[in-house]
Amino acid sequence: xxxxxxxxxxxxxxxxxxxxxxxxxxxxxxxxxxxxxxxxxxxxxxxxxxxxxxxxxxxxxxxxxxxxxxxxxxxxxxxxxxxxxxxxxxxxxxxxxxxxxxxxxxxxxxxxxxxxxxxxxxxxxxxxxxxxxxxxxx
Numbered sequence: 001x002x003x004x005x006x007x008x009x010x011x012x013x014x015x016x017x018x019x020x021x022x023x024x025x026x027x028x029x030x031x032x033x034x035x036x037x038x039x040x041x042x043x044x045x046x047x048x049x050x051x052x053x054x055x056x057x058x059x060x061x062x063x064x065x066x067x068x069x070x071x072x073x074x075x076x077x078x079x080x081x082x083x084x085x086x087x088x089x090x091x092x093x094x095x096x097x098x099x100x101x102x103x104x105x106x107x108x109x110x111x112x113x114x115x116x117x118x119x120x121x122x123x124x125x126x127x128x129x130x131x132x133x134x135x136x137x138x
Contacts, residue, residue, distance in 0.1 A: 086110035
């Protein structure tokens with residue numbers, strides 16, 4: 001059961017990341033490569049100037065990738081905290097003498113609720129990231 005819930009979240013997050021990559025990141029990559037190529041066309045620039053120019057071109061993309069990574073980590077941490085809470089409640093129930101099957105059902109129900117709650121956060125998180133990516137790309 002927990003594996004099914006994990007798969008649900010993984011598929012939703014993968015879909016979100018693919019959408020961000022296709023609609024936002026890929027455009028930024030194109031801009032970065034075109035910008036970097038133009039840096040290399042300046043025959044009067046020193047090697048250091050060309051390198052600095054390329055670094056400036058790469059900065060928005062690096063910032064965008066860091067933003068996406070950070071948001072995904074926060075999401076995963078929140079989900080992990082929720083499931084840890086479920087595990088703690090299950091352990092407490094076992095310690096209190098509850099039947100194993102009853103505790104297992106309680107745990108599955110709790111984990112499913114965690115996943116459902118976090119699945120509802122994905123559209124808002126996606127919208128927030130897309131807005132941030134658009135502002136970085138400007």
